[in-house]
Amino acid sequence: MSTIFIGIAGGTGSGKTTLTEHLAQRFGSDISVVHHDNYYKRQDCSFEERCRQNYDHPDAFDTDLMIQHLKALKRGETIYCPVYDYAIHNRTEETVEVKPTKVVIVEGILIFQNKDLRDLLDIKIFVETDAEPVNQLVPEDAATKKEVTAALLRYIDRDTLSARLTTGQIEAFEDILQMTAYFCRRNVKGKDDGMMEGKANMQFLDALNKVIARYESLTPLFEAMAVMMDYDTYWKDLMKNPKIKNPKLVFQSEVEKALLMPSAVIGEYTARNAQSDSAHAVHKEYNWTKVFDEE
Numbered sequence: 001m002s003t004i005f006i007g008i009a010g011g012t013g014s015g016k017t018t019l020t021e022h023l024a025q026r027f028g029s030d031i032s033v034v035h036h037d038n039y040y041k042r043q044d045c046s047f048e049e050r051c052r053q054n055y056d057h058p059d060a061f062d063t064d065l066m067i068q069h070l071k072a073l074k075r076g077e078t079i080y081c082p083v084y085d086y087a088i089h090n091r092t093e094e095t096v097e098v099k100p101t102k103v104v105i106v107e108g109i110l111i112f113q114n115k116d117l118r119d120l121l122d123i124k125i126f127v128e129t130d131a132e133p134v135n136q137l138v139p140e141d142a143a144t145k146k147e148v149t150a151a152l153l154r155y156i157d158r159d160t161l162s163a164r165l166t167t168g169q170i171e172a173f174e175d176i177l178q179m180t181a182y183f184c185r186r187n188v189k190g191k192d193d194g195m196m197e198g199k200a201n202m203q204f205l206d207a208l209n210k211v212i213a214r215y216e217s218l219t220p221l222f223e224a225m226a227v228m229m230d231y232d233t234y235w236k237d238l239m240k241n242p243k244i245k246n247p248k249l250v251f252q253s254e255v256e257k258a259l260l261m262p263s264a265v266i267g268e269y270t271a272r273n274a275q276s277d278s279a280h281a282v283h284k285e286y287n288w289t290k291v292f293d294e295e
Contacts, residue, residue: 010127032101036108039066042091050089086210136209148181155218168232179255224269
């Protein structure tokens with residue numbers, strides 16, 4: 001099988017990821033997508049040091065590994081793409097299986113910088129849009145739970161979710177939305193009720209802003225969470241598990257973890273959807289209740 005490699009580059013928020021997703025949806029199983037972002041190098045340093053790194057520099061990427069993987073796809077071989085998590089600024093232990101297809105889209109801000117990578121691309125597209133203020137959640141949005149909820153809904157397409165989700169998934173979404181606002185909201189002095197301190201709330205805002213920067217929306221994350229925490233399946237499993245004494249607390253804890261690892265959640269959900277056409281498959285599946293079964 002002859003494979004065509006299409007490179008799509010552009011600045012942050014330019015729309016390159018949106019274009020990539022539209023192409024992948026339009027052509028389905030004939031296309032595989034490899035994101036340069038997933039090839040950020042693994043870093044053996046503290047979280048604070050990782051936060052100070054320049055992630056817009058070519059040295060931040062393990063481009064050599066990406067080139068090896070693309071050459072393997074060209075030979076008709078399956079690869080296992082690394083998974084990067086923006087919340088922890090590091091590569092995770094998970095991988096995503098990518099099988100060779102007729103077309104492989106390579107997406108990233110710096111994919112045209114490396115000549116060896118550039119030479120592998122048959123078609124090169126650079127997406128350029130007029131510069132606009134970067135949309136993001138700011139600390140002022142977290143003054144109260146009500147204000148956080150309103151801020152989150154600016155980036156969530158309710159109509160899209162209503163059309164795609166089942167009743168049980170919609171119910172899960174509504175609760176996930178409220179829990180997210182609860183996690184993000186700024187704590188009132190003396191009333192932190194055991195939740196993270198105000199300073200730590202920025203972990204949630206920063207993780208959500210990474211999703212907004214990449215997808216220009218929070219809809220992909222909340223759709224993934226609602227489907228994987230469906231009240232008609234996931235919640236019933238929690239209720240039936242004799243080892244779980246407080247299902248609501250478990251649900252809340254899982255929402256918290258998902259918010260801090262959004263790329264892993266979206267990656268898992270995307271891979272599950274793609275398994276039917278065999279274009280992608282998760283190499284190591286997530287089990288949302290396993291951690292509690294083992295306690």
